[in-house]
Amino acid sequence: xxxxxxxxxxxxxxxxxxxxxxxxxxxxxxxxxxxxxxxxxxxxxxxxxxxxxxxxxxxxxxxxxxxxxxxxxxxxxxxxxxxxxxxxxxxxxxxxxxxxxxxxxxxxxxxxxxxxxxxxxxxxxxxxxxxxxxxxxxxxxxxxxxx
Amino acid sequence: xxxxxxxxxxxxxxxxxxxxxxxxxxxxxxxxxxxxxxxxxxxxxxxxxxxxxxxxxxxxxxxxxxxxxxxxxxxxxxxxxxxxxxxxxxxxxxxxxxxxxxxxxxxxxxxxxxxxxxxxxx
Numbered sequence: 001x002x003x004x005x006x007x008x009x010x011x012x013x014x015x016x017x018x019x020x021x022x023x024x025x026x027x028x029x030x031x032x033x034x035x036x037x038x039x040x041x042x043x044x045x046x047x048x049x050x051x052x053x054x055x056x057x058x059x060x061x062x063x064x065x066x067x068x069x070x071x072x073x074x075x076x077x078x079x080x081x082x083x084x085x086x087x088x089x090x091x092x093x094x095x096x097x098x099x100x101x102x103x104x105x106x107x108x109x110x111x112x113x114x115x116x117x118x119x120x121x122x123x124x125x126x127x128x129x130x131x132x133x134x135x136x137x138x139x140x141x142x143x144x145x146x147x
Numbered sequence: 148x149x150x151x152x153x154x155x156x157x158x159x160x161x162x163x164x165x166x167x168x169x170x171x172x173x174x175x176x177x178x179x180x181x182x183x184x185x186x187x188x189x190x191x192x193x194x195x196x197x198x199x200x201x202x203x204x205x206x207x208x209x210x211x212x213x214x215x216x217x218x219x220x221x222x223x224x225x226x227x228x229x230x231x232x233x234x235x236x237x238x239x240x241x242x243x244x245x246x247x248x249x250x251x252x253x254x255x256x257x258x259x260x261x262x263x264x265x266x267x268x269x
Contacts, residue, residue: 023171054201059170111212113205116237120201123236138171 013040017076021066021091030054032128033078033087040080042144045141049124049141050085057089063090064134080143084126087139095133098119149173152265153179159188165195180202180266181210190215194225199233211243222246 015036020028033054034047041047051082066072072092079086098118122128127140149166163178169241191207193199207223214221221243226234227250234240 026170052200055169059200059202063170109240111208113209113212116204116239117201119237120233 006086012081012093014077014081017078018078019074019076019093020070021062021072021074022068022070023062025054025070025073026058026062029058029074029076033076037080040085040143043129046141046144050076051139053121053124053139054087055088056121057139060117061089061091061137062094064096065093067093084143089137090132091135092093093135095135098134106113149176153180153184153264153266155186158186159190160184160186161190161192163192167198168193168196168204168206169198169200171230173223174202174206176266177194178206182213184219186219188220189220191223192225193223193230194227196227196230199230201237204233207243208239220244225248229245236263253262 001033017029017032019032030051034051037050038047041050046077063072064085066074075090079088090110108109118128123138124141125139126142127138129140131138149164149168149172149183152163152165154161154163162177162184165175168177170269181191189210212220221244223243226245231240234245
């Protein structure tokens with residue numbers, strides 16, 4: 001389900017998405033959001049940052065929020081204005097504590113196979129915020145000036 | 148998509164990875180291929196890996212831990228720029244054995260490697 005709206009000033013663009021909550025849908029879901037975002041990226045670097053961020057955000061929503069269950073749904077919203085790109089991703093899961101989830105991997109000394117997705121998002125985005133008990137992820141990336 | 152080319156030496160195997168190492172079938176095939184090698188030295192050639200995510204990084208950590216448990220030396224060579232960048236962000240470059248090397252360094256007898264197989268995702 002997708003809906004697009006434009007403000008009267010036509011400076012803010014938003015689009016909503018709904019994806020199945022399984023790993024097999026991840027690439028297609030990510031691509032759908034990138035197809036919307038790519039034309040507004042200032043360059044390849046910004047596009048790559050958003051690509052990687054969406055990969056991690058959707059992977060976490062699928063694995064932890066939906067339990068890799070295609071019958072569950074992830075809801076996403078993308079908002080673009082001249083100053084920033086904002087992405088909100090909501091999953092139907094039980095939530096979690098983002099601080100405890102990354103504490104052991106933030107300094108890179110703990111050889112655990114998990115927990116680096118949030119670390120990556122924090123390095124690629126200007127803001128990474130979890131709300132509603134960890135079931136809603138809010139991402140914000142300031143837009144560079146187009147050259 | 149991920150393609151893995153296996154080159155075997157008497158005491159080492161090189162897994163040349165081509166494509167993406169990301170969550171899903173790509174990680175699974177690399178896990179299966181790597182865990183199935185019994186050589187004393189296991190080399191992951193990531194020069195042609197154009198994309199990796201946190202799941203891929205976690206797999207490298209998992210393979211490192213499991214290799215150590217088996218007394219196997221795991222080395223990562225030729226990490227591509229995207230992979231290097233991710234390792235730097237997550238500080239993994241300092242805890243995994245990451246370097247550039249030639250296969251000949253592990254084959255002093257100069258017997259050469261033999262192509263041992265190719266694996267590919269859809």
